[in-house]
Amino acid sequence: MRGRGRVYRPTSGHTGDKVAVWTLDFTIKDCRCGTCRDGRHRHATKLTVKRDAEDLLEQRRTDYLNGRYNAPPTPKTLRAYVEHHLAAKAKETDRYGQPITHQWLAAVKQHLTRAVEHFGSERLLGSITRADLLMWLSALARRFSGGAATSQLAVESVSARRGGRAHTDEPGDGFTAE
Numbered sequence: 623m624r625g626r627g628r629v630y631r632p633t634s635g636h637t638g639d640k641v642a643v644w645t646l647d648f649t650i651k652d653c654r655c656g657t658c659r660d661g662r663h664r665h666a667t668k669l670t671v672k673r674d675a676e677d678l679l680e681q682r683r684t685d686y687l688n689g690r691y692n693a694p695p696t697p698k699t700l701r702a703y704v705e706h707h708l709a710a711k712a713k714e715t716d717r718y719g720q721p722i723t724h725q726w727l728a729a730v731k732q733h734l735t736r737a738v739e740h741f742g743s744e745r746l747l748g749s750i751t752r753a754d755l756l757m758w759l760s761a762l763a764r765r766f767s768g769g770a771a772t773s774q775l776a777v778e779s780v781s782a783r784r785g786g787r788a789h790t791d792e793p794g795d796g797f798t799a800e
């Protein structure tokens with residue numbers, strides 16, 4: 623099988639109907655996970671939303687290509703994402719190679735915390751649209767002045783993720799192992 627893989631809903635052997643949850647189907651050339659045959663993987667999920675399954679497919683393919691066979695799933699809720707994002711951010715350096723400052727981190731954290739308050743901590747990331755984000759940012763801008771840089775950072779961190787998915791949805795995007 624070529625391409626980026628696919629998600630499908632298997633047919634139940636009992637009822638003959640399609641089951642509610644999606645299964646991932648992807649092939650990794652020269653896979654060394656030790657459990658597949660010829661690199662073909664079919665992973666059952668508990669996901670009922672196709673877009674979520676496609677997200678997971680993309681993530682799992684990337685993990686397998688990089689030899690991470692037991693990577694934890696990416697956070698699904700906004701709160702989990704914020705915690706994940708802040709932990710990663712704390713390890714980063716800025717464009718000059720300097721560690722991210724506590725002050726900067728605190729500003730990012732404050733904005734993300736406000737996002738969680740606004741959208742709800744258990745809100746699924748996939749359910750937040752770009753329009754939601756823009757509305758939230760303009761509301762934020764009205765309440766606080768001078769926070770443009772960190773607001774921009776917040777929208778970038780969420781939209782980067784969404785942009786990545788939008789890109790992988792494009793058909794005919796050839797499979798390459800990075």
Ligand SMILES: [Zn+2]
Nearest residue numbers: 653655658661
């Ligand atoms: Zn494998």
